[in-house]
Amino acid sequence: MKAKPGVGRKQKDRIPKDREHHRETRNLTAPDKLDDCWWISIGADQPLLVAGWEASNTGDEKNNQHQNPGRLASAINWHKVECLLNNDEIITLEVVGYNRGGILVKGNSLHGFVPASHLVDHPVGTNKGIREEIFRRYLGREIQVKVIECEPEKDRVVFSERAALAGAGKRKSLLASLAKGDIISGFVTNITDFGVFVDLGGVEGLIHVSELSWGRVQHPSEVVKLGQEIETVIVEVLEEQARIALSLKRLKSNPWDNLSSQLCPGDVLDAVVTRIVKYGVFACLDIGLEGLIHISTIVFPADCVHISDFLKVGQRVKVNVISIDAPKRRLGLTLEG
CATH class of the missing domain: 2.40.50.140 (Nucleic acid-binding proteins)
Incomplete structure (x- = not known):
């Protein structure tokens, strides 16, 4: 049955009749500095x-x-x-x-x-x-x-x-032995909205959500699980405060740095829909990077009222690469077929 506009629906993904780009901004920057x-x-x-x-x-x-x-x-x-x-x-x-x-x-x-x-x-x-x-x-x-x-x-x-x-004095000796760039293993002890805490054997380190992946992370629980043993790289050691900043993503090279050698306009790839917004859909490629499928490029069924009537978060789709702007971390996509 054809859905009636505005009845029992959220309005955030409604398809504009003229399909023109709405000049809206979204806060896609990393969270503020942790308290x-x-x-x-x-x-x-x-x-x-x-x-x-x-x-x-x-x-x-x-x-x-x-x-x-x-x-x-x-x-x-x-x-x-x-x-x-x-x-x-x-x-x-x-x-x-x-x-x-x-x-x-x-x-x-x-x-x-x-x-x-x-x-x-x-x-x-x-x-x-x-x-x-x-x-x-x-x-x-x-x-x-x-x-x-x-x-x-x-x-x-x-x-x-x-x-x-860990015993008395263990924290001090461990902190003194660690340095920026070291790779160290530990167990995930807690997952919060802002990051992941890892037990390094006497002291805990924090992987901020922005250091979990080169791509966008909706929530840290998507990347790691409680109790999981993971390998991380040390970003910073503050001995006096007994704090260690860790990174998971820096174990791998930044895919944006050599994206032009991996992709080029016209490539057809598999992707997963990760977000639906007023101006289109974000989809994540297998290499871990998100691209935007703008609403103006999507051909919707005649009875489609909202973007989410046609595409769902988690849905696998075929996409065509149309533009790459590595310095600005922007990837333009269209649906294939």
């Missing part, structure tokens, strides 16, 4: 909690019902915390509470937060349904942890149980 807190808030699916653990920070009593502010109200010995961090020492703390993002720990003049992905008994990929039961089993236990973040000005301390498994 420092996200380097450590691995796995936390609610706002970061600070050392004072005020319940008012989240405004959600349910999320804070397993906190005991009375047990966490003592002042933090910041000199002690900084020594633990700088010397990469291990300390034993008691688990006194939890929230959706992880557990709360406390010791003599110390207290802080352990994100879920930094817990030994929290398997990678655990769903939210059983996460609370895992946290509950931690209550009352004493665990060995390392300080991985210390910010007195923000009243924040973050610990890691996983980091303690």
Whole structure:
């Protein structure tokens, strides 16, 4: 049955009658620079909690019902915390509470937060349904942890149980041994909207979403899986901050650099539809690069109201290369047949 325009449909991919190019802009640039807190808030699916653990920070009593502010109200010995961090020492703390993002720990003049992905008994990929039961089993236990973040000005301390498994001093020696350009293997410990965290054996590195592929990545989970062992290249090492920036895409040469030697106008190739926009369709070639099939070049069936009535994300199509502009990272395509 012929679809009625505007009934039960999204308007974003409606085909303009004149098929003229609409002068719209899309933000296709890399995300803004990461806030420092996200380097450590691995796995936390609610706002970061600070050392004072005020319940008012989240405004959600349910999320804070397993906190005991009375047990966490003592002042933090910041000199002690900084020594633990700088010397990469291990300390034993008691688990006194939890929230959706992880557990709360406390010791003599110390207290802080352990994100879920930094817990030994929290398997990678655990769903939210059983996460609370895992946290509950931690209550009352004493665990060995390392300080991985210390910010007195923000009243924040973050610990890691996983980091303690590597032994005291391991982080410092590992950081000192790494250099830009090194290729290193590790295991994916967490996948977020902005990138992927990788355990390198005592310290975690971050692959920003822009470093996952030379092509466009809708979400990092399309490229890697939790628990997967991957090989990466080191982009930057910040010893003082104990941070390592990694890249997956730089293991391969940039396909845009030699695209003209691989493709030329007139080539017919296989591709997969990745995005549908008002002005056309983006399709990804097997080499990992996206090209635009402009709406003005598409021949639609007579009863087609929206682009998505004709083409679907994930659909395999044959495309014809019509233009290549490597410096501007632009590839023009048309549907073949």
